[in-house]
Amino acid sequence: MSYSINLGQWNHVFAVPASVADQHLKLATEAQLKVLLYLLCHAGENVSDEQLSKATASSVEEVTNAVEFWINRGVLTRNGDELSPSQSTVDPSAVQVHVSDTPKNTAQEHHTAVSRAVRPDTAFVAALLREDKNLAGLLEEAQSVMQKPLSPGDTATLVMLNSTFGIPCEVLAMLLHYVASVGSANMRTVERIGIQWSDAGVYTVEAAELEIERMTHSREAWGRVSSLLGLHHTGRPTKAQLVNADRWLNEWSFNDEMILEAYERCVDVKGEYNMSYINAILKRWFEQRILSLDALRESEVKPAVKKTKKNPSKGSVFSAEGASFDLAQYEKQSLFDE
DSSP states (O other): OOOOOOOGGGGSOOOOOHHIIIIITTTOOHHHHHHHHHHHHTTTSEEOHHHHHHHHTOOHHHHHHHHHHHHHTTSEEEETTEEEEOTTTSOTTSOOEEEOOOSOOGGGSSTTSGGGOOOOOHHHHHHHHHHOHHHHHHHHHHHHHHTSOOOHHHHHHHHHHHHTSOOOHHHHHHHHHHHHHTTOOSHHHHHHHHHHHHHHTOOSHHHHHHHHHHHHHHHHHHHHHHHHTTOTTSOSOOHHHHHHHHIIIIISOOOHHHHHHHHHHHHHHHSSOOHHHHHHHHHHHHHTTOOSHHHHHHHHHSOOOSOEEEOTTTOOEEETTOOOOOHHHHHHSOGGGO
């Protein structure tokens, strides 16, 4: 004899962490709850963003925001492309949930891409501020630092950086004071740097201090270089300008005379200022340990080495010491290819 119990729809049930109801129900949006329930129900299956979007009647953007919400709330954890229930909410041996990739798009693969930054709506912000006194205090400090009332968009940006990107309030406060100190006290700059910090894992006060120190050194280096080369009114420095200036002064330890010499040689050859060309000249000198004008002059008056050989692929001549250098080739290379 065999027995069976027909439980109807109860034949298929799945667990939901109690913390979802006890701690997150007031804060989660309808889309975020739908996405979590669908993922838990289909544990062990490959679920795409498009499938989630269709099943929950939510946009793909809302779906990705919902997944990040539950990760930042500690309900789910991410390991590469795979999601699993957080060990703090369920048995770590529980079945894993796999979310398959949408069609590859580099600009949309990581949550820190600006195009994927989804600001929370007014209702979510209001509910979160009632629950999180630290965040409410951050908004008050932000108004004081920026010396103006925060717009709804400004408020949503700070809430997004905290709740979606996981940056603690004390770290965001440090970021606000930094951008104000360099004369860029606007929320667009805060958002841009905040997302970069999240991407780099800057989530602690100690990490933020190191990052601010690094950015300060880069800005000071660019200020010195731009003054030396007469580039005072070029607007906000680009990433390449900051990276190059920091490298020349803080990493390669060149003095003003050597940077100016490289600049003048660049203008003599190119007829104009070209940062990539200057960087190539300085890199050659650094690799040859030529760090002063005296050393440069000495290296240039040495008798040429007689034994030379040609590079069969390019036809350029290299000395036995490998001192010659193809600047044209360096000029074609991107600064960030190194």
